[in-house]
Amino acid sequence: MWNTALVVGLLLTASNGTSTPAMPSGSATIPLQELIPLYAKHQEPAPPAPPTDALVVKSQLKGRLTAEALLVEAHFEVEVLASGRWTQVRLLQLDADSYLTHVPTLEGATVGSLDGQLTLVTREPGRYAVDVTLALRPSGSGTERQVQLRFGAHVSPVPLRLEADATAFTLMEPLPTGGEDTEVYPRQGVLRVGWRNAAAPKVARQVVRPPLEPSIPEARASWVSTLEGKATVRVRYSLRVDREQELDLELPEGHRLERVLLDAIPLVPSEKEGRLRLKVAPTRFGETEATLEVVLARDLGVFHLSGRLKLALPRVSWPVATLQARAHFPAVFNYRREGGSMEQYEGTETAGLETQTPLPGKVLQFRQYLVAASAPTLELGYSVDISQSYFR
Known part of the structure; x- marks a missing residue:
């Protein structure tokens, strides 16, 4: 015990003789009961925070025209990086004429409408696959119909693969390409689709032939x-x-x-x-x-x-x-x-x-x-x- 105090005293005397303290070198022997409290007070440095809480790594949109609405099937893959706190990922904006028809049930996360947006909420890091279906109804009731879909803040705009029966609908926006499927590209972060229902074919009125005179x-x-x-x-x-x-x-x-x-x-x-x-x-x-x-x-x-x-x-x-x-x-x-x-x-x-x-x-x-x-x-x-x- 006396030897340990002597070594510590010599190190302190040497440090007071200089203007800049030097890093001590050598070894010291201390009792175990004194070392354990010192080790408990030592803390590992916290890992650096991620650059962002979550990323949407994949987005796919498919649409199909009906006489009254545009049906959209959306697929998102979200990578949540933050842990220990709540994370919100905003995927799509839900306007007044947008109706969710299917939302998934995920383990460790929730998907639904929050503040007018389709949002994924979780506090567990991991990769989540989100498949939702929604119907976009046009506001007007005329022959020409138009709907639009806006992306959420965390989703990069992607095109919509649109399926439209050419015999039943006439595309106004975008212009039809001649095939059954059309790629609709967003403009200024908004997808717009305009169509007109094809006129119902005129059914020839059945002419009832008068009875033939026998x-x-x-x-x-x-x-x-x-x-x-x-x-x-x-x-x-x-x-x-x-x-x-x-x-x-x-x-x-x-x-x-x-x-x-x-x-x-x-x-x-x-x-x-x-x-x-x-x-x-x-x-x-x-x-x-x-x-x-x-x-x-x-x-x-x-x-x-x-x-x-x-x-x-x-x-x-x-x-x-x-x-x-x-x-x-x-x-x-x-x-x-x-x-x-x-x-x-x-x-x-x-x-x-x-x-x-x-x-x-x-x-x-x-x-x-x-x-x-x-x-x-x-x-x-x-x-x-x-x-x-x-x-x-």
């Missing part, structure tokens, strides 16, 4: 009879109709119905006292033509050496523009027209009801125009044909 442009008929007088009457009507309509037929006296076909499809008509009521329509949608075929049977009676035949066709409720008829009667007789509404003519026109096998007998042709509300009739006289007989 009619029969053409009818073709044929009589085929055996020598015993068993006759078959076949009538084919070309119908002009665009929707389901009723058609009435009145059968001639003495005739019985065999079958009715509409475009080769059998029909079951309602029959009462020789009157048929049919519902006819084109079998294919959009068409205006159909074919109705009516087959009748009649007993004309046995042919004699001479006599008269009274023939008739059904009366239809629709007007018939042209009627052509053909008769196939036994060839052993000569026939002459003696009356009726149909006139006889000579020609090569066919009746359109031929079969694959030619019909026997003499062929007579008749026609009538503008048949309306009446039954076409024909009266024929016949007598034995002796032109080929050797008795003449």
Whole structure:
């Protein structure tokens, strides 16, 4: 102990002999119980403060136009450097027409609206990823719309990648580049987007076509009879109709119905006292033509050496523009027209009801125009044909 005091005294004496104190050198031995209080009073120098509390190291903005607003998806990566105190990082300014639709939940930090700005608040250093969604609505209600987005004090302005459907919107600001995506660059730290909703395409007013007046442009008929007088009457009507309509037929006296076909499809008509009521329509949608075929049977009676035949066709409720008829009667007789509404003519026109096998007998042709509300009739006289007989 005496040695330690002597060494300290010598050092103090040496220091008083000079004007500038010199740094002592050498070593000293002191008890441990005196060293510990001295060491406790020693403090490590505090680390220097960071040059800034936080940095926004990455910013990305994506936008999509709708009819009423601009939807923005913003992504920020924030590096907080300060510790032990609260740090605020202002990212975006929120105007009166800006609405936050999604904010993230972060561990150790909070993101929300503070003093009219989108702000990250924390007291823990670290790196934070912030993804928010907001809607910017235009203030006006006219055809032209405009919105703007301002950056916060801690964010450097970056462009906005805008997605706009060219068929639904017309960009006014910035000018469209011709693609689906457009880069909107900030001007003076503000992003501005102006657009006009495309005019709704004019829907052509559906023109309701008036109902087509049902009619029969053409009818073709044929009589085929055996020598015993068993006759078959076949009538084919070309119908002009665009929707389901009723058609009435009145059968001639003495005739019985065999079958009715509409475009080769059998029909079951309602029959009462020789009157048929049919519902006819084109079998294919959009068409205006159909074919109705009516087959009748009649007993004309046995042919004699001479006599008269009274023939008739059904009366239809629709007007018939042209009627052509053909008769196939036994060839052993000569026939002459003696009356009726149909006139006889000579020609090569066919009746359109031929079969694959030619019909026997003499062929007579008749026609009538503008048949309306009446039954076409024909009266024929016949007598034995002796032109080929050797008795003449």
